[in-house]
Amino acid sequence: MSGREKWLLGELERWAAEGMVTPEQAERLKARYRDDGRGINWTLVVFASLGAILLGLGVILLFAHNWDKMHKFLKLAVIFAGLVGAHWGGVALKRKGGRFAGAGEALHLFGTMLFGAGIWLIAQIYHIEEHYPNAFMFWGLGALALAWTLPSIAQGLLAAGLLFVWHCCEAADFRDPHALGCVVIAAGLAPLACMLRSRLVVIAAILAFSASLLATAGTMQDNMVLPVLLMLSAASIGAGLLADRDVRFDFAAKPLSLLGWAAYLFVVYACSYGEVVNDALRAITFTPGRIVCFMAPVLLAALAWTFVFLRRRTAQTETPGEALPRQHLAVPIVAMLVVIHSAVLPLFVPEASHHRHFFLFRQGDESFISGGFALIFMFHSLYFVAAGCRRIHAGITSLGCILLMGLVIPKFFTMFDDLLARALAFLLAGAFLVAVGFWYCREKRKKEAVA
Amino acid sequence: MRRLAVFLAVLFQVGVLSYMAAEREWILAFGRTVFLRTAPVDPMDPFRGEFVRLRYEFSDLSLRDFKVGTKADLDRKGTPIYAVFQAEQDGVAAFQYASFDRPGEEIFLRGRTTHSWWGSRSDFTVGYGIEAYFVQQGKGRELESQLGNRTGIQVPLEMETSISGSGTAVLRGHRWSRLGIGLEILERGARKSDNEPFRPPNNPDNVRKDGKRSCRVRLTLKNTSDAPLALVLLPDNASFVLKPASHDSRDYSPAGPLSPDPAPTDEHALLLEPGMEKSVDLDMSDARWHVREADKAAVEIGTLDNWNQTFRLVYRPPTAQQCKNLRLGSKVWHGSLPGRAFQGDGGRVD
Numbered sequence: 001m002s003g004r005e006k007w008l009l010g011e012l013e014r015w016a017a018e019g020m021v022t023p024e025q026a027e028r029l030k031a032r033y034r035d036d037g038r039g040i041n042w043t044l045v046v047f048a049s050l051g052a053i054l055l056g057l058g059v060i061l062l063f064a065h066n067w068d069k070m071h072k073f074l075k076l077a078v079i080f081a082g083l084v085g086a087h088w089g090g091v092a093l094k095r096k097g098g099r100f101a102g103a104g105e106a107l108h109l110f111g112t113m114l115f116g117a118g119i120w121l122i123a124q125i126y127h128i129e130e131h132y133p134n135a136f137m138f139w140g141l142g143a144l145a146l147a148w149t150l151p152s153i154a155q156g157l158l159a160a161g162l163l164f165v166w167h168c169c170e171a172a173d174f175r176d177p178h179a180l181g182c183v184v185i186a187a188g189l190a191p192l193a194c195m196l197r198s199r200l201v202v203i204a205a206i207l208a209f210s211a212s213l214l215a216t217a218g219t220m221q222d223n224m225v226l227p228v229l230l231m232l233s234a235a236s237i238g239a240g241l242l243a244d245r246d247v248r249f250d251f252a253a254k255p256l257s258l259l260g261w262a263a264y265l266f267v268v269y270a271c272s273y274g275e276v277v278n279d280a281l282r283a284i285t286f287t288p289g290r291i292v293c294f295m296a297p298v299l300l301a302a303l304a305w306t307f308v309f310l311r312r313r314t315a316q317t318e319t320p321g322e323a324l325p326r327q328h329l330a331v332p333i334v335a336m337l338v339v340i341h342s343a344v345l346p347l348f349v350p351e352a353s354h355h356r357h358f359f360l361f362r363q364g365d366e367s368f369i370s371g372g373f374a375l376i377f378m379f380h381s382l383y384f385v386a387a388g389c390r391r392i393h394a395g396i397t398s399l400g401c402i403l404l405m406g407l408v409i410p411k412f413f414t415m416f417d418d419l420l421a422r423a424l425a426f427l428l429a430g431a432f433l434v435a436v437g438f439w440y441c442r443e444k445r446k447k448e449a450v451a
Numbered sequence: 452m453r454r455l456a457v458f459l460a461v462l463f464q465v466g467v468l469s470y471m472a473a474e475r476e477w478i479l480a481f482g483r484t485v486f487l488r489t490a491p492v493d494p495m496d497p498f499r500g501e502f503v504r505l506r507y508e509f510s511d512l513s514l515r516d517f518k519v520g521t522k523a524d525l526d527r528k529g530t531p532i533y534a535v536f537q538a539e540q541d542g543v544a545a546f547q548y549a550s551f552d553r554p555g556e557e558i559f560l561r562g563r564t565t566h567s568w569w570g571s572r573s574d575f576t577v578g579y580g581i582e583a584y585f586v587q588q589g590k591g592r593e594l595e596s597q598l599g600n601r602t603g604i605q606v607p608l609e610m611e612t613s614i615s616g617s618g619t620a621v622l623r624g625h626r627w628s629r630l631g632i633g634l635e636i637l638e639r640g641a642r643k644s645d646n647e648p649f650r651p652p653n654n655p656d657n658v659r660k661d662g663k664r665s666c667r668v669r670l671t672l673k674n675t676s677d678a679p680l681a682l683v684l685l686p687d688n689a690s691f692v693l694k695p696a697s698h699d700s701r702d703y704s705p706a707g708p709l710s711p712d713p714a715p716t717d718e719h720a721l722l723l724e725p726g727m728e729k730s731v732d733l734d735m736s737d738a739r740w741h742v743r744e745a746d747k748a749a750v751e752i753g754t755l756d757n758w759n760q761t762f763r764l765v766y767r768p769p770t771a772q773q774c775k776n777l778r779l780g781s782k783v784w785h786g787s788l789p790g791r792a793f794q795g796d797g798g799r800v801d
Binding site for chain 1: 454456461463465468469472563583584585621622
């Protein structure tokens, strides 16, 4: 049950007591929003999961302590019996349903934890020292299989984490990121999220896929990371806009938008510093692997925004005036400019790929680029402030103010050593915030007067 | 339908664990069992709890260890490598050579090149899946103390290993080598000039007075078994071989013996009772220990500028065939026993 529903059920009692609604109306409203027990008991799952992890660790330590005394076949028997028993119990409890469903979910999770513990324990028994990321891969696939078949959000989250760890171990420890890793994560988790209509799985899938792709990019060439992150954020924002308009995927709209904007603003903010621009936005030297790694998010972003514009065009003919917020337009434009600079233009100026600096500028001129990003960041910050004030949304207004202050104050401090100048910065910032506060209150009064 | 799907998902988990265990059990039951001698332990490696990190002579290879192959063959990380062995005394399998193709010989291990962060492209590390040995809590310290330390005698572990027909190995257990080896720097090589600083450890007291740049070392061989064994010490130190232990940017190889090794006689055989030691002093400035890089002139190892270049002295007696007519022939220890790695001027011992 969501927080709003809980609040409503609590308020209904008061409304009925004050005579705002009749007792029959209150009962009908309560029945509509009552917790029917079909949702996951997350409290039980979280505590049971922690308990499962500790139990699993206890099993490992038990084996480690009684190493010589336990015959290896006894150790294997305990592992298999535990694994099968946990899943068997999970199936039985889930079939009972009701309050037992949560316990069944926890037992399945314990079973999957035992599966992972079993992999490491068998490696210990037989002194296996092979490619250890494979252990995370199989463990993650085992969790993913159960996430699909049960179906289960908890198993899906576990699978996302394990497959992400697998991919990162390959990338970081063995410098061998598999393209397959990103594909497995995307193909395994995205449809699962849609099937379960779970925001948590959407978030886990986006984070796992993005982090894996970034690990791949970082392994291939470190100056690919920020451009790839920018493309992923653009794709996520575009996908969020599309999902918002489709009832089949509307549950995913908020996670896609929030994560996309967070990443996008981070990249733009980072690139407002010349040192970052100098290191992270150099021309990319392409190899077949790098082309795939770079072009995948570019194509995702291009696809998402193409559909966004096509849909908006169709929507505008049906309901005129419903335009795309202006600040969203900056996203594909910025992404396109970075692609052109880092990937396209160097093809026509080959020597740029060997230089650390932008080919259009000389060394030391990266301040032009970082200044441009600072202006874009400022634009978004001011847009949040304005939009928050117009819509009387304190959260968006506050976000805009924080972003603007986060940009301006450090810049001021790096530009000016003088205490007087710094004092001026604080005075101006304070005056700006006061002005925003007045603006917000004025808009609120206007809206209340109209209402 | 859903229950069947859940059953299949659980079966997948059970199947993965079953396959892991069954594959190893099959190798233990039907694979060929040999003993593989571990390489000298570097005390700088941390002993991780109840988990012994093992290295072997064939863990670090260079292109010289291959009959055919070029640097281009190693450009792919994770390249399969086959290490070929020959069975020797006491069931120990001695490394012969490495190959990129699956060999037809009876005993071989399959490994993969691992990512090398520090070495040059002329050397690389290979993992065979037998580099970790799990022991019960408390037994690790015992192993650590017996393996030896920087200044004392090092006794290699001999890992009992079952090897499948495809080259996959499974550790079964361990035993200790019957012979241990220790290295001591008697005198460090002289500095190039009085202005050259001493490389650590800074100890000017045991520097050679004759101006030679290479160190003098003492190799000690100790019988660590319960039965007598014999050493064969050929004249001109021909029972010892110098091998590069690490490779930096240049690939050094021994310049080669000045004359063919003499045939062993009873005079060269020495019986060691259990616990007895035999020490041999070696002057690394002798021509026997010179090295050369590619086709360049042979040089003393103490004159090399490479900070990271180290060498090992390996005790390698004549073969069983060569010793069969000796009075102590049946007791001769055969095999290859490498000592600790050291710099040519004695500045560092690993």
